[in-house]
Amino acid sequence: xxxxKLYNNVWIEIDPRTFGGMTPTKSFLQIFTLQGFIQNSWHxxxxxxxxxxLEVSQMIRGFLEATETLNFSQKNLLRSWxxxxxxxxxxxxxxxxxxxxxxxxxxxxxxxNRVENGNELIITYKVKLRSYAVTQLLxxxxxxxxxxxxxxxxxxxxxxxxxxxxxxxxxxxxxMNEHEYGNYLDLHFMFAENSSKDSxxxxxxxxxxxxxxxxNHYDHELASTYGNRQLILPIVDKKLEIGGRENYYTxxxxxxxxxxxxIKIRLIKES
Numbered sequence: 001x002x003x004x005k006l007y008n009n010v011w012i013e014i015d016p017r018t019f020g021g022m023t024p025t026k027s028f029l030q031i032f033t034l035q036g037f038i039q040n041s042w043h044x045x046x047x048x049x050x051x052x053x054l055e056v057s058q059m060i061r062g063f064l065e066a067t068e069t070l071n072f073s074q075k076n077l078l079r080s081w082x083x084x085x086x087x088x089x090x091x092x093x094x095x096x097x098x099x100x101x102x103x104x105x106x107x108x109x110x111x112x113n114r115v116e117n118g119n120e121l122i123i124t125y126k127v128k129l130r131s132y133a134v135t136q137l138l139x140x141x142x143x144x145x146x147x148x149x150x151x152x153x154x155x156x157x158x159x160x161x162x163x164x165x166x167x168x169x170x171x172x173x174x175x176m177n178e179h180e181y182g183n184y185l186d187l188h189f190m191f192a193e194n195s196s197k198d199s200x201x202x203x204x205x206x207x208x209x210x211x212x213x214x215x216n217h218y219d220h221e222l223a224s225t226y227g228n229r230q231l232i233l234p235i236v237d238k239k240l241e242i243g244g245r246e247n248y249y250t251x252x253x254x255x256x257x258x259x260x261x262x263i264k265i266r267l268i269k270e271s
Contacts, residue, residue: 002042004044005040005267009177010044011044011046011085011089011096011146012041012044012045012046013043013046013047013048014028014031014045014046014047014048014112014196015048016048016054016059017048019054024054024058024059024061024062024063024066024145025061025062025065025066027062028062028063028065028066028067028068028080029066030202032066032067032074032078038070038074038077038078039182042074042077042078042081043081043085043087043256044051045078045081045082045085046085046086046089047059047063047082048085049243050100057154058124063078063175064079064184064227064238066155067079072193073098073186073189073190073193074189076186076189077189077271078184079105079205089178091115092196094225098111100244103132104228105129105130105131105138105139105140105143106127106128106129106143107128107129107258108126108127108128108198109125109127109128109143109146109147109150110125110126110127110128111123111124111125112124112125112126113210116240117269118269119267119269120267120268120269121155121158121267121269122264122265122267123151123264123267124145124262124263124264124265125188125262125263125264125265126260126261127143127262127263128258128259129143129250129252129258129259129260129261130133130256130257130258130259130261131252131256131257131259132255132256132258133192133255133256134195134196134217134254134255134256135192135195135196135222135251135252135255136188136252136255136256137184137188137191137192137249137250137251137252138249138250138251138252139179139184139247139248140250140261141247141248142248143242144163144165144233144248144263145240147229147263147265148163148235148240148265149265151265152238152267154190155267156220157189157267158267158269159235159237159238159267160204160235160267160268161206161232161234161235161265161266161267161268162232162233162234162235162265162266163234163235163240163263163264163265163266164230164232164262164263164264164265164266165227165230165231165233165235165248165261165262165263165264166230166261166262167229167250167260167261167262168260168261168262169259170220171216171219171221171223171225171249171252171253171254172223172227172250172251172253172259172261173222173224173226173228173229173249173250174227174228174229174230174249174250174251174252175187175226175227175228175249175251176228176231176246176247176248176249177248177249178245178246179245179246179247179249180245184249185204185229187249191222191226191251191253194218194221194222195216195222196218196220199215199216199217199218199220200215203215203219204216206215215253216253218253219253219254222251222253223251223253227251228252231248233267233268242244
């Protein structure tokens with residue numbers, strides 16, 4: 001499996017005919033306990049046809065039992081992709097039945113205010129986004145750059161200023177980090193695992209302002225501990241003056257749901 005780190009076109013098929021006298025559970029456990037195997041191959045594992053060697057139900061049972069003892073991120077990655085990687089490998093034979101755009105995070109981009117004077121132009125946007133999980137880390141760097149581009153296209157003479165981002169919701173916050181898929185998945189699953197902890201002993205379970213009981217203490221803790229309530233990004237010569245690996249996310253809990261972020265672009269008029 002070490003070849004997977006060097007060659008992007010190498011995949012692994014787990015074939016039940018090679019199990020020998022082992023049960024599917026024991027066989028999967030032996031494979032998954034290889035040091036570094038899951039980290040390097042979760043996205044390129046395929047599970048071979050079991051019939052007539054084993055009933056498919058036995059393969060699935062063994063796979064689920066073997067992944068139950070893994071940590072949160074590895075368990076969820078394998079259960080999500082173990083039986084789906086074959087679809088990615090053969091897209092012609094396994095064409096999607098759902099329109100991919102259904103799951104895009106951006107639902108609306110609306111300009112809600114514009115203020116202009118002799119010194120500056122301030123354009124404010126309200127962006128409607130959607131999450132598709134209870135807790136999700138949504139990549140928004142491209143959205144930010146798109147909105148900046150929209151503002152500069154209609155104001156080509158302005159090139160410097162700042163961009164300010166704020167969420168409207170207490171359980172939505174802003175995260176800055178590298179957009180590298182392993183790093184993203186580590187962060188995403190860390191947040192998802194933390195937000196799934198038992199909140200029943202916290203005081204937030206008592207009557208809330210809307211005369212209801214809330215059981216999402218860890219959603220608020222995540223937003224306060226890890227996220228930012230506001231980000232200010234410099235605009236220099238029509239580009240965001242940020243680090244080469246700097247990218248932005250919204251950490252959304254209490255989902256799936258729609259939510260809003262506010263993006264304000266301030267462009268300076270220079271003589």
